[in-house]
Amino acid sequence: MKFSVSSKDTRSAARCGVLSTSHGDIPTPIFMPVGTRASVKSVEPEELKALDVKIILANTYHLFLKPGNDILFKAGGIHRFMNWDRPLLTDSGGYQVYSLSQLRKISEEGVIFKSHLDGSRLHFTPENVVDTQRIIGSDIMMPLDECPPWPAEKSYVRKSGELTIRWAERARDHFADTTPLYGYEQFQFGITQGGTFEELRAESSRALVDMDFDGYAVGGLAVGEPAEEMYRMLDLSHTLLPESKPRYLMGVGTPANILNAIERGIDMFDCVIPTREGRNGRVYTRSGTMNLRSAKFADDFRPIDEGFDNHVCRNYSRAYIRHLLNVGEILGMKLCTLHNISFYLWLTSSARRHIQAGTFTDWKEAFLKEFNSNDKA
RNA sequence: GGGUAGGUAGCGAAGCGGUCAAACGCAGCAGACUGUAAAUCUGUCGACAAUUGUCUUCGGAGGUUCGAAUCCCCCCCUACCCA
Numbered sequence A: 001m002k003f004s005v006s007s008k009d010t011r012s013a014a015r016c017g018v019l020s021t022s023h024g025d026i027p028t029p030i031f032m033p034v035g036t037r038a039s040v041k042s043v044e045p046e047e048l049k050a051l052d053v054k055i056i057l058a059n060t061y062h063l064f065l066k067p068g069n070d071i072l073f074k075a076g077g078i079h080r081f082m083n084w085d086r087p088l089l090t091d092s093g094g095y096q097v098y099s100l101s102q103l104r105k106i107s108e109e110g111v112i113f114k115s116h117l118d119g120s121r122l123h124f125t126p127e128n129v130v131d132t133q134r135i136i137g138s139d140i141m142m143p144l145d146e147c148p149p150w151p152a153e154k155s156y157v158r159k160s161g162e163l164t165i166r167w168a169e170r171a172r173d174h175f176a177d178t179t180p181l182y183g184y185e186q187f188q189f190g191i192t193q194g195g196t197f198e199e200l201r202a203e204s205s206r207a208l209v210d211m212d213f214d215g216y217a218v219g220g221l222a223v224g225e226p227a228e229e230m231y232r233m234l235d236l237s238h239t240l241l242p243e244s245k246p247r248y249l250m251g252v253g254t255p256a257n258i259l260n261a262i263e264r265g266i267d268m269f270d271c272v273i274p275t276r277e278g279r280n281g282r283v284y285t286r287s288g289t290m291n292l293r294s295a296k297f298a299d300d301f302r303p304i305d306e307g308f309d310n311h312v313c314r315n316y317s318r319a320y321i322r323h324l325l326n327v328g329e330i331l332g333m334k335l336c337t338l339h340n341i342s343f344y345l346w347l348t349s350s351a352r353r354h355i356q357a358g359t360f361t362d363w364k365e366a367f368l369k370e371f372n373s374n375d376k377a
Numbered sequence B: 001g002g003g004u005a006g007g008u009a010g011c012g013a014a015g016c017g018g019u020c021a022a023a024c025g026c027a028g029c030a031g032a033c034u035g036u037a038a039a040u041c042u043g044u045c046g047a048c049a050a051u052u053g054u055c056u057u058c059g060g061a062g063g064u065u066c067g068a069a070u071c072c073c074c075c076c077c078u079a080c081c082c083a
Helices: A045-050 A060-065 A069-075 A078-082 A094-099 A126-136 A154-177 A198-210 A227-240 A255-262 A273-279 A311-315 A318-327 A330-357 A360-373
Strands: A002-008 A015-021 A024-028 A030-032 A056-059 A088-091 A104-106 A111-114 A121-124 A187-192 A215-218 A247-249 A268-270 A282-285 A288-291
Touching: A002 A330, A015 A330, A024 A030, A024 A330, A030 A330, A056 A060, A060 A088, A060 A121, A060 A126, A069 A078, A069 A126, A078 A088, A094 A104, A121 A126, A126 A154, A154 A187, A154 A198, A187 A198, A198 A215, A198 A227, A215 A227, A227 A247, A227 A255, A255 A330, A255 A360, A273 A282, A273 A330, A282 A330, A288 A360, A311 A330, A318 A330, A330 A360
Parallel strands: A030 A268, A056 A088, A187 A215, A215 A247, A247 A268
Antiparallel strands: A002 A015, A015 A024, A104 A111, A111 A121, A282 A288
């Protein structure tokens, strides 16, 4: 995988780069909206492009259930299926090992899920998860891993992390033994685990680095631990993961999480916050968040964030969107989603600009001060 | 003019002698949401004191009863039907 770091911050580990895939280049740091089931909920791929979304996520577990591999293969892969011609990354189902923990059993071989849709038993192995992602045709695929909960006993996190390492090895081998199905290159990242234990995180990182993945994800964080614990793990990861490979912090996070992680050398992020919270009426502004369902916005005809230059703020008022949410019109959820994605992309593009200008740290402090001082939620 | 069904907290709507400050829904208010089982979920929702507390409510006025939103009488209003 071609990844080039173009500029580095002098006062922190923050860096800017470009990640090249067959479906286009991705400037980093970057935020990737989540489109679990081949859809960023409520938004058309064309609209994502209009927002200048560079790369989106989809999920192997959910796509395997529906529409299933047959349909995805007949469609010619996910890009053609959903009319998205830019880069796409698939998560492996490792997060579902965590989020659907009541519905699965883990063994050395892999994971058996009891489908949340119809209860049927689904066998996921490191190998067949690679196969499914070949069929999906994602530009970047993730190996099956176990995301342990927090808090968890160190002994459990160790055992779990060691299993994830063995799975990663199998996934890497199987990736090498198979080829892309649609004529363009695919890449595979490794996922480090180890919870918030330095020792385990380091072991996991070293083992995965030895396998020479195309990039490295830091997994198993933002599952309930204090943010400081997460940052500690990032400081450590920064010293262990190769400079020359992209680093992806999975499932993170709030604007503050993202900026603090960029400061610690992370290049890629995904999170459901902007889309899910958008559907629930919470929108992000430079001076904090606000819940547009509140009656206090009923006659507030200002844009969501005055002076913020995006499609939603240029064209719609708080009062209108509040009305839409209030009467259950899907457009309300959509406009909030569009706005939040736009805000998150603005956040990472601003970070890039300030890293390049050498002003990242100051800008981050100023942004967070403003964001936290006047929370409208 | 006659008949029938009703008038319950912001709205809608249960309750039909005590366990009723009164189910439930909506609206309101507050909160949650981090590799999406989330267009979801939680709390609150008469007024005050703000933990077990007190006070005023079920169209209005009387009455029966130890006790009424619930029973009786009169009045007012609404919807529909018949003249």
